[in-house]
Amino acid sequence: MSATEATAGRLEIVSDAICPWCWIGKAHLDAALALLAAEGLRFEIGWLPYQLNPDMPEGGVDRRAYRTEKFGSWERSQELDAQVAEAGRAAGLEFRHALMTRTPNTVEAHRLIRLAAPDGVQHAVAERLFRAYFQEGEDVGEPATLARLGAEAGMGEDALAAFAAGEAARAEVVAESLGLARAGISGVPSFLLDRHLLFSGAMPAERMAAGFRRAVEILRERAA
Template identity: 80%
Template sequence: MSDTPAPAGRLEIVSDAICPWCWIGKTHLDRALAILAEEGMTFELGWLPYQLNPDMPAGGVERASYRAQKFGSVERGAELDAQVAEAGRAAGLMFRHDLMARTPNTVEAHRLIRLSHPTGLQHALVERLFRAYFQEGEDIGDPAVLVRLGTETGLPEPVLSAFAAGEAARQEVMAESLGLARAGINGVPSFLMDRHLLFSGAMPGERMAEAFRQAVAILRSQAA
């Protein structure tokens, strides 16, 4: 028999691959998970799709002009990038907005993330996609780029082939992202435990850990 304790619950993160606060939030999440693992508390993890820009063209758009249109000016977009970069530095991350040429449609990234779940590499893949977009300036809307990043993460060939064929998990991603939005999720990252919404936002790891402890205690009490 294994001495590994059963997971304390299913922890799911609603996220978009181009959300900078989601990368910061994942970094804080990893800190929270490490804290709780030392206490013997682990979770089954999953990443759920959300589209910040559901009307984005399939090929994406040039980032600078898109953000100028979205936020009113190039200067305002740069101010927001600077705020993100500062928060990223505090979390130990480096954002390279100077390398980010395009804002992609993220459906393809979400497809690969969903297909990766059975491999146990989903969490690692999400990190690789964040780093590729925010630090390396990769176009993570390009299926060929995504196949390369999936290969680097160690995804098995059948998963990559299913993704490259073009349709696997597409309808599931579209339906789930729409369903989450309709359920009231309007900000990412959002954290769910056993499908109960706990909080949204990239709070520090210690605070996340405490929120997860409290959620586990409440759900266990309700189940008793």
């Protein structure tokens, strides 16, 4: 989309890099955006940080131990993983939970996504991180891994250098994640149009498209 092409507004996705429903939601979002683009509705896309586990140790933890404690048993965790995998297949995604050994702290992943904005590749970086974690078993809390994934998704040298320096966007990511939680967002993915919260959840593409379409109509009516 050219800089001069009009959009229907800025659509932002509140997400965490290790949220399976966020990857499923992104798949449905991409399909919804394609439906709306065919009608002439196009959006500026951005990603906002949300930490599902803000107290996670910096180096992450063993996934099996963490989820066993969280859900009461490993068997229950596997049942939930199977539900996610089924929903993923319906969205055209393959989850490989057997490859996932770590539950990482996601501040570094959010830093990477934020620093991808000037290059216009936030959407691509988010997708690359989801695929790396859920399908390839990568540790998306490890800075060297993240830098490689960012480069694969199209981030430029300046953005990657800022990420490698270690502090760029850290304070902003933490503050924004806390701010979104305090504003009432308690689940991800959540979708905002021009900073108006539309809905949360990985609903099917047709329902998403209908929600975005109606939101555009309402905001245009208010502006008229």
